[in-house]
Amino acid sequence: MDNAIRSLIFRLETIGDVTADDRAALASIPLRIASVPKGGEIVADGEMSTSCCLVVDGYIYRSKMRPDGKRQIFSLHPPGDIPDLHSLHLPRMDHNLAAMSDCTVARLAHADVKAVIEERPRLGSLLWRDTLIDAAAFRAWMLMLGAAEALERMAHLFCEAYTRASMAGLNEGNTFRLPLTQTDLSDILGISLVHANRTLQDLRSRGLMDFDQQVVTIIHWDHLRALAQFDPSYLHYLDSRVGRIDPAKM
Structure with missing residues (x-):
């Protein structure tokens, strides 16, 4: 095949x-x-x-x-x-x-x-x-763009990207590749390049995740999810088919 x-x-x-x-x-x-x-x-x-x-x-x-x-x-x-x-x-x-x-x-x-x-x-x-x-x-992301602050938006972006990478079988433990530049991040989040950089540094300084050389590492999934108010139910995945969504369970 x-x-x-x-x-x-x-x-x-x-x-x-x-x-x-x-x-x-x-x-x-x-x-x-x-x-x-x-x-x-x-x-x-x-x-x-x-x-x-x-x-x-x-x-x-x-x-x-x-x-x-x-x-x-x-x-x-x-x-x-x-x-x-x-x-x-x-x-x-x-x-x-x-x-x-x-x-x-x-x-x-x-x-x-x-x-x-x-x-x-x-x-x-x-x-x-x-x-x-x-x-x-798309509706979930429009809600984030319209109702959330930049830090919450970025946390939500990384939570969704990790979940979708898991659904595609692309994650390795708590890491996955995400080919984004900071310019891409600013164009996704609807904020300036400077603001995107500061927001990313804020997430790093909180010890929740890291993003280096286009590799995302989830450090504290539960805390990142809480900050993002991320509920993955809108992705409607089958738990029995996606066994590595939550790093806390590995």
Whole structure:
């Protein structure tokens, strides 16, 4: 089985049951694999999309640009995610997808995905569930941007990133790679670069986590979660499929 499909199945198994027939149906979808350098555009705002983008390796992000050139990053997507699955029904993109790091993506033609969904409605329901979870994560982040201070926002970002890395099988104990610069952090949090740097130093000085050379280390998970008021229930993962979410339990 192609590594791209393995990453998708791994992701889907964290949110629902995937049968052998489902796996075979997913493996039957033709893939167009592409390497995208860091900062490279994958799908542009306003583009008419004819395929979905599956993250195979690395991270991609969703963003929009203001007329004055200021960027707002809305979400990060590790391997196994299909952040533009909604384009099956809304093909005109209303935001950008770009590479946060050097990455590998697989393009799945809309026609091929629709054919599999028509043949296996249960699999279509699982993909729909994945899209709804993506929307739930977006709402959680909008709440943080609108109602939380910068320190709480950053703590929440690292809590969610750790949880999603665990769901993708990317964590090693209490550490995981997260290819963000401080400029990226400021564009995610909606604060200045100086403020982002000070906020990161505050989290470090409290001994809750560290972020060095694009590696995040969670030091005190319970305290970080409490500071962020992080409740991962909006990610709707199955506890039985994701066994290493909480470092305190390892």
